[in-house]
Amino acid sequence: MLIAGWHFSGLRRGGDMALRTVTTEKAKITELIAVADRLVGDRLHQSLTDVDKIVLEQALRGSKLKDIQVVGYSQGTVERVFAPRLWKLLSQACSQKVGIKNLRLILEDYSQQAQPNTLSIGSDFSENALDRADEAATLAPQDLPNGIDLEGRFPQGSLRESPAQRFIAQPFIxxxxxxxxxxxxxxxxxxxxxxxxxxxxxxxxxxxxxxxxxxxxxxxxxxxxxxxxxxxxxxxxxxxxxxxxxxxxxxxxxxxxxxxxxxxxxxxxxxxxxxxxxxxxxxxxxxxxxxxxxxxxxxxxxxxxxxxxxxxxxxxxxxxxxxxxxxxxxxxxxxxxxxxxxxxxxxxxxxxxxxxxxxxxLVAMPTDEALSLIQHEAQEKGVALNPTERRALLRATGGLPVAIHYAIGQLANDFDLATVLQGMSNPTGDVARFCFETTVNGLRGQPSHHLLMALAMFPTPVLRETLFQVADVATSPDALQGALSQLCQLSLVNQQDNRYGMLPLTQEYALAELKAHPDFAQVARQRWVAWALHFSEPYANQEVKTWHSSFDGLQEEWQNLRAIADFCMTEGWYDELLQIWNNVKAYTYSMGRRKGRTDYWGDRLRWTEWLIAQATQRSQWRTLAEVMLDRAWTLTATRKPRALEEAEQLFEQIQTLRDYQDQPFQTEWAKKMSVLRTQQQQFDEAHQLLDEAEALLNPADWPAGKYARQRVQLLYYRGMTYFKAGQIAAAKQVFETARAQAHEVGWERAVRMTENWLADIAVREGKLDESEQLLVEGLRIAEQQDDPTRSAYVKRSFAELVQARGNPSEAQRWAREALALFEQLGMPYEAEETQAFLNGL
Structure with missing residues (x-):
């Protein structure tokens, strides 16, 4: 609560005043503040804030507006925000304009009118006042002053209402x-x-x-x-x-x-x-x-x-x-x-x-309410915030009202935004201490403390069984359940369906607790990583070339697995990260295609860069070649110029390590290197690499299904190379063969991909109806399978089709939809191609 001291320099007239005079003046100001509070409460159903009363006290003492001070706020905030708001509030309550010059006169008038009949202005009431209140409740209508009825209401149109009567009319509470x-x-x-x-x-x-x-x-x-x-x-x-x-x-x-x-x-x-x-x-x-x-x-x-x-x-x-x-x-x-x-x-x-x-x-405020509170507090304290800054405050405070009040107050006191945001996440800062210190102090040494610290390691909510496994394997499940219930009762942990999590500020404080208990942290981190290895193991070696890859359950834990992989990289846990990587790399490639390349493929590139350096130091050449090939393929798929340069370097380095790999690996290398050459428009070399891959492809080295898929892929990439080189007839023949073989092995996604190329070829051959038939079915399947990458490619092909039909406005619509998807998926090269098409319409 803000407290302003009393200063009586303005009350001296020609010398020191007697103590009795000073005391009388102080009591008078207290009475006038109470009158103002009652007016605002009775007429506007609001109350004066502590800041309002501090401003009133100094104004009634005769201070000029520029001299009024409120602890914790700048003088400009008082002058531009608090005082104008107070004058407006009092003007509404008094039905006349109120300002610093006429404030005392108006309040004294209300005080004098109210004194003969009012019960009490302050909050301390005597027994006589209570008796008079009870007596007033029993008066007959003719006994009530100035026409007030038994329920304390003024008759409509009454001209005898006064401020004093407003005080009498209210029930005594x-x-x-x-x-x-x-x-x-x-x-x-x-x-x-x-x-x-x-x-x-x-x-x-x-x-x-x-x-x-x-x-x-x-x-x-x-x-x-x-x-x-x-x-x-x-x-x-x-x-x-x-x-x-x-x-x-x-x-x-x-x-x-x-x-x-x-x-x-x-x-x-x-x-x-x-x-x-x-x-x-x-x-x-x-x-x-x-x-x-x-x-x-x-x-x-x-x-x-x-x-x-x-x-x-x-x-x-x-x-x-x-x-x-x-x-x-x-x-x-x-x-x-x-x-x-x-x-x-x-x-x-x-x-x-x-x-x-x-x-x-009560939980943290919903996003819309928290943003409204941030905006309101900023206006109250005279702080200008743009939408980006309000969002940053929302993330930092986690929607906790006390953190929002604290942050805006600091900004009003001339702290810069970066400092305030950093303070929100400080586990030893004022906000964390206020919210958590007393509660957490009482948990130390108990299973609940172990659970709290273990849960802090997970960025997203986890299953109870996972939390128990990581926190304390020695304690009985019943004891752990009791400890978890205790954390929920203390509101440190939130239950969401069958998962448990915590607010961001709680997590920062709990992570500080984990750091302060290194012995527990060491064993808990080991169990944390062991859980990730065991959980992700079933997802290793998944096929990513179909729409039906089995990644069920992995998405719910992905952010937790990602955090553990980053921890392994930071702490130098090479073997553990390598195993996690092998378990989830198929998932990251698939999700990059479905959800967006920036995040998922960004993880692939961060981890493979670190693994390459570590494998080189350890002279693990076979592993080095495998990770290099995966990284080179990811870079090639991005189609960014700098990425293609790095990919070329990696492919060349891999060639020096081919003696450490088997024939299937060499087949993969040649196939993927051919795609890079096609992107670089080196078509002859691309065909040579495809020839090499076909020569290396041996049915004995592959399971029957994978061998058939390899053959389809080689045909697909050869058709793409022909098409990019402008050899449309050759491309059509190869794509038709690839489609037929994909049909034979039930590879539906490959069927639709080849048909997308065949639709583009049909446009160039003037077979527009045939192209439309292929694209309509391709778009239906892509949307049915929730494959936005395929949808984007089909929509771009639709734009070319309708342009060929002489409908540029419809072509623009299709191209814009494709462009939006490419941008959403983090595919800048494809977005640039589509934008160039739009510019040419």
Whole structure:
């Protein structure tokens, strides 16, 4: 909470004033601030923030706007954001223009009008005030001042309404709710709706919890709902569907607050049941607890809460909020007390631990709500952010409201964005300490701590069995399940279907814990890598030339496997990375074709570059040649000029290692080298390499199915070489043979690929209907098989077909669709070719 000190230099007139005069002036300013707060609350159903009150206090002391200071904010923010917003708020509440020059005069006028009849301006109420409130509730219509009816409403068209009457009209509500920290509450509408439903007298629940990780907004949600209930209690006709209460009591056991300038310790956290009892007694103002035993105090408070709220002797409806239950000294005793309270009391508890009573569960804010909160906070504090910067803040904060408030506050205090983003991921920073330190400290040395650190190693949620295997193989499954349940109850771990994960900020903190426990980290990392090896082994040697390669289950774990492979590379675990690579290389090639080459093929290139260097150091020539060939083929498939240069170098180096390889490897080398020569438009050499591959192809070296596929591939690449060289008739003959052989072995994808070339050939032969028939079927199959690469090629061929028919606008449509797919898939060479076609239309 921001605190501004009192300075009385502006109150001196010609010398030192007497202490009594200073005290009187301070009390007067306090009274005027309370009047402003009541006006805003009664007429606009809002509350002044701490910042608003600090600005008011200094303005009422006579400070000029340029001299008003608020700790934690720049003077420009006060002058450009806070003050104009406050004047606008007061102008709306007072129905006249309010500014720094007429502020005191207007508030004094309202104060004088309200004094004869108002019950109280402050939050401390005497028994006489309560008696007058009860008496007012029993007055007959003719006894009510100025035409106010029994429900506190002014007759329509009444000309006798005054600011003082507005104060009298409101029902007298006992409350000590904290001021909101922002002018608007952003998001969480579904949670608010559920919480208000639970607080309704029609719902049987009387003990309700808001559970979630530290900093997720539990306290803010509780206070927001309580303030809506307070507004409804004062104006029930205005908010007919919102629960009403006669008393709203807030008790906080929070140990510290997180502000943009750091963690602020609370001076008076309420840690015990006795503290709760005393706070209730203070707000109700009718119970003296001094000298009584704990049991006597509990009995007195129960009786007071059960007591009447007015002369009608109806039970006093009370909302009791216990904030941060987990930091109470004896939370079980507190829960026992809450459980035995009268039915007229609704108890709302915020806690990091999931509870058995009726819960409202909070997780990180959804993307749209978090972005709205970022934008709102930025406007409040005078911080300009573009969409890219807002997205960066969203990623860094993980959608945690406290992190968003902290980050924007730092930006308002002239920290640069890069520093703020780096601070979000700092496991020893203010945000991480506020959210996790207290909770995690209590877990050390327990299986739950091992689970937390093990889970942090996985970038995406994992199955329970995987987590148990990596975390602690010595502990029994029942004990591990109990530990996992504990982490879920503490909101450190989230369950998503049958998988478990954590928020990004939680993960950063847990990784710091892992680093701080190197002995555990070493064995856990070993089990982590062992899991990856065992899991990926069934995917080794998969065929990638069909639409039906069996990679089921691998996609769900891919990000985790990728992280483990990167770890092996960073730590120099050569044998482990080589094995993972052999297990997943077919998958990466297939997914690059289906999902995009940038990510999946980027992984292939990073890992093969490292493996080549390591294999060279170890003189593992056979492995070196295999990895080089895979890398050269990937580079060739990208068709980028620099990539083709590197591929050529690799193919030539492989040729010096061919003595270490068998005949099938040499066949693969010649075949793939021919594709490179075709890309380089060296067609004669490409044909020579294909001849060499055909001569090396021996049925005895291959399983029957793979041998047949090799023959189809050689025909396919020869037809492509003829086509690129402009030998259309020869290309057609070879492609037709390749299609027939692909049909024989049931290789449907190869059938469609050759037919795509045959469709292009038909366009050049003027056989447009034949081309259309081939392309229609090819596009249908490609989309049915979810193969965007094939779809892109077919659509580009459609563009050429319709252009040949004299329909340039339709050709543009097909070409644009193809271009979008090529760009999406990370195929820049094909995108450039398609763009050139569009430019030529």
């Amino acid at each position: 006992l409350e000590n709710l904290p001021a909101p920290t922002s002018t608007a509450f952003i998001g969480r509408e579904a949670e608010i709706e559920r919480l208000l439903h639970l607080l309704s007298p029609d719902h049987a629940a009387h003990l309700i919890s808001i559970a979630g990780i530290g900093g997720v907004g539990k306290t803010s949600l509780a206070v927001e709902c309580a303030r809506r209930c307070l507004a409804a209690s004062r104006n029930p006709q205005t908010y007919p569907n919102v629960p009403t209460f006669n008393a709203l009591i807030f008790v906080s056991a929070k140990l510290c607050y997180l502000q943009s300038f750091g963690l602020l310790q609370r001076f008076d956290p309420m840690r015990s049941l006795q503290d709760i009892l005393q706070q209730i007694a203070d707000v109700l103002g009718e119970t003296e607890l001094a000298g009584a035993s704990l049991n006597e105090q509990i009995h007195m408070i129960r009786r007071s809460l059960h007591g009447s709220s007015s002369a009608s002797h109806a039970p006093r409806r009370t909302l009791l909020i216990i904030d941060n239950l987990e930091t109470m000294e004896n939370p079980q005793m507190v829960l026992s007390f809450l459980h035995d309270l009268p039915p007229s009391v609704k108890s709302l508890v915020t806690t990091r631990e999931q509870s058995v009573f009726v819960p409202v569960r």
